[in-house]
Amino acid sequence: MRKLKNEELPRLDVEAFKEAKKTPIVIVLDNIRSLNNIGSVFRTSDAFLIEKIYLCGITATPPHKDIRKTALGATESVAWEHKENTVTLVEEYKAKGYQTLAIEQAEKAIMLNELAVEKTAKYMLIFGNEVKGVSQEVVDCCDNVIEIPQFGTKHSLNISVSAGVVIWDLWSKLKA
Numbered sequence: 677m678r679k680l681k682n683e684e685l686p687r688l689d690v691e692a693f694k695e696a697k698k699t700p701i702v703i704v705l706d707n708i709r710s711l712n713n714i715g716s717v718f719r720t721s722d723a724f725l726i727e728k729i730y731l732c733g734i735t736a737t738p739p740h741k742d743i744r745k746t747a748l749g750a751t752e753s754v755a756w757e758h759k760e761n762t763v764t765l766v767e768e769y770k771a772k773g774y775q776t777l778a779i780e781q782a783e784k785a786i787m788l789n790e791l792a793v794e795k796t797a798k799y800m801l802i803f804g805n806e807v808k809g810v811s812q813e814v815v816d817c818c819d820n821v822i823e824i825p826q827f828g829t830k831h832s833l834n835i836s837v838s839a840g841v842v843i844w845d846l847w848s849k850l851k852a
Contacts (some may be wrong), residue, residue: 693753698727699847700798702769706762706814707733707805708835715746716836718801722750724847727798729756730765732820766800766817774800778810778818779842781831785823793849801837801842 688696700829703726708714714736721729731737737758737835738744738751759765766776775797793799802818804810815821824841833841 690753699725702727702801703729705731705735706733711742712746713836715743717839718747718750720840721754724843731758732762762814763817769800774798774843776800776818778802778821780810780817780821781823782821785821788824
């Protein structure tokens with residue numbers, strides 16, 4: 677096997693990305709502290725044609741050199757907006773018919789591998805703070821909580837890793 681060169685990869689330019697049909701997933705980053713995590717979620721969202729990212733609360737916004745460092749230009753392709761209040765945002769999207777899913781460890785959480793998706797549904801995925809996770813107030817207003825199964829000694833994943841795992845899983849189920 678021969679590794680492909682970057683110029684051999686079928687890539688969209690920013691304008692083509694903006695015109696492309698998006699995956700019906702909206703991402704919410706609620707009070708994320710790490711600028712590198714924010715940039716990484718932008719990059720993953722670009723890879724899977726995510727509809728939009730909301731940066732809520734204390735989550736930093738582009739342009740910022742540390743976001744740019746990991747986003748590698750995805751802040752230019754992926755639509756984003758800052759909102760102060762996550763609960764209000766989640767309620768707005770529920771009213772638009774989105775299924776709102778907090779990614780958290782909670783009673784009655786649905787394990788990600790057991791999540792059945794509706795191919796015609798639209799989804800909002802809420803990822804919380806690196807230490808405190810998704811706040812109880814936000815969890816309370818979501819339709820469901822999704823948990824990523826883990827089998828080792830640790831009980832959490834980095835937020836950018838969690839986003840990558842969940843976005844890939846939903847994308848692959850929606851496209852199957």
